[in-house]
Amino acid sequence: MVGEREANKPEQVLEGQDESAQDAAPATETKGMVEDTAATEAAETEATVDAAAPVGDDTLEHLNALLEGARARADESRGQVLRVRAEMENLKRRQANELEKAHKFALDGFVRELLQVRDSLELGHDAARDERADIAKLREGTELTLKLLADVMGKFGVEQIDPKGEPFDPAYHQAMTMQPTEDAAPNTAVTVIQKGYLLNGRLVRPAMVIVAAAPASEQA
Numbered sequence: 001m002v003g004e005r006e007a008n009k010p011e012q013v014l015e016g017q018d019e020s021a022q023d024a025a026p027a028t029e030t031k032g033m034v035e036d037t038a039a040t041e042a043a044e045t046e047a048t049v050d051a052a053a054p055v056g057d058d059t060l061e062h063l064n065a066l067l068e069g070a071r072a073r074a075d076e077s078r079g080q081v082l083r084v085r086a087e088m089e090n091l092k093r094r095q096a097n098e099l100e101k102a103h104k105f106a107l108d109g110f111v112r113e114l115l116q117v118r119d120s121l122e123l124g125h126d127a128a129r130d131e132r133a134d135i136a137k138l139r140e141g142t143e144l145t146l147k148l149l150a151d152v153m154g155k156f157g158v159e160q161i162d163p164k165g166e167p168f169d170p171a172y173h174q175a176m177t178m179q180p181t182e183d184a185a186p187n188t189a190v191t192v193i194q195k196g197y198l199l200n201g202r203l204v205r206p207a208m209v210i211v212a213a214a215p216a217s218e219q220a
Contacts, residue, residue: 109156110152110156113152113155113156114152116148116152117145117148117149117152120141120144120145120148121145123141124138124141124142124145127141153197157199157200157201158197158198158199158204159197159198159199159201160195160196160197161173161195161196161197161198161206161207162192162195162207163189163192163196163207163209164189164190164191164192164209165184165188165189165190166188166189167187167188167189168187168188168189168209168211171203172196172198172203172206172207173189173196173206173207173208173209174196174206174207174208174209175209175210175211176193176208176209176210177210177211178210178211178212178213179191179210179211179212179213180212180213180214180215180216181212181213181215182215183212184212185212186212186213186214187211187212187213188211188212189207189209189210189211189212190209190210190211190212191209191210192207192208192209193208193209193210194207194208195207196208
């Protein structure tokens with residue numbers, strides 16, 4: 001019986017070895033398959049890299065060409081911007097100079113026209129110094145000078161406000177006092193103390209006037 005048990009041992013061992021070998025076989029096959037797959041993938045990757053190398057060089061050259069083109073366009077655009085900026089600065093400087101000149105010499109035409117009025121006044125003043133001067137002629141000369149001045153002022157849009165006998169208008173008149181009177185309707189400018197002036201329709205100075213009021217008997 002012992003012999004039988006010993007005789008059976010090798011079979012058990014063999015059976016155990018067969019089972020281990022059977023268990024190890026799939027692992028070995030899986031390992032081999034993994035190694036084969038890795039090798040295949042490595043080979044495919046290497047082949048892909050080798051095959052893509054020329055395409056990569058061409059792509060790099062293409063990208064470099066695009067980059068150089070973009071740089072060239074950027075430099076050209078930068079140059080245009082600098083030129084436009086310089087032109088704008090020059091234009092701004094010219095406009096500032098022209099504006100300054102306009103402010104300085106805006107009255108050039110008015111002054112030229114006004115000179116003849118001054119000349120006329122000087123002639124009248126010199127004539128008045130003569131003790132033998134004719135008062136009537138001096139008065140006539142003064143009236144001509146005033147007319148000349150009014151023409152010059154009218155030429156440049158200056159309009160006189162002389163509201164005597166007109167209804168009082170607070171937009172253009174300044175009432176200095178109220179004067180009861182029967183000769184004019186209430187709220188009428190009866191006396192102009194100082195004439196007013198407009199410049200192109202804009203009030204420069206209001207006319208100072210005395211405004212008529214109803215007589216005391218009517219107010220009562």
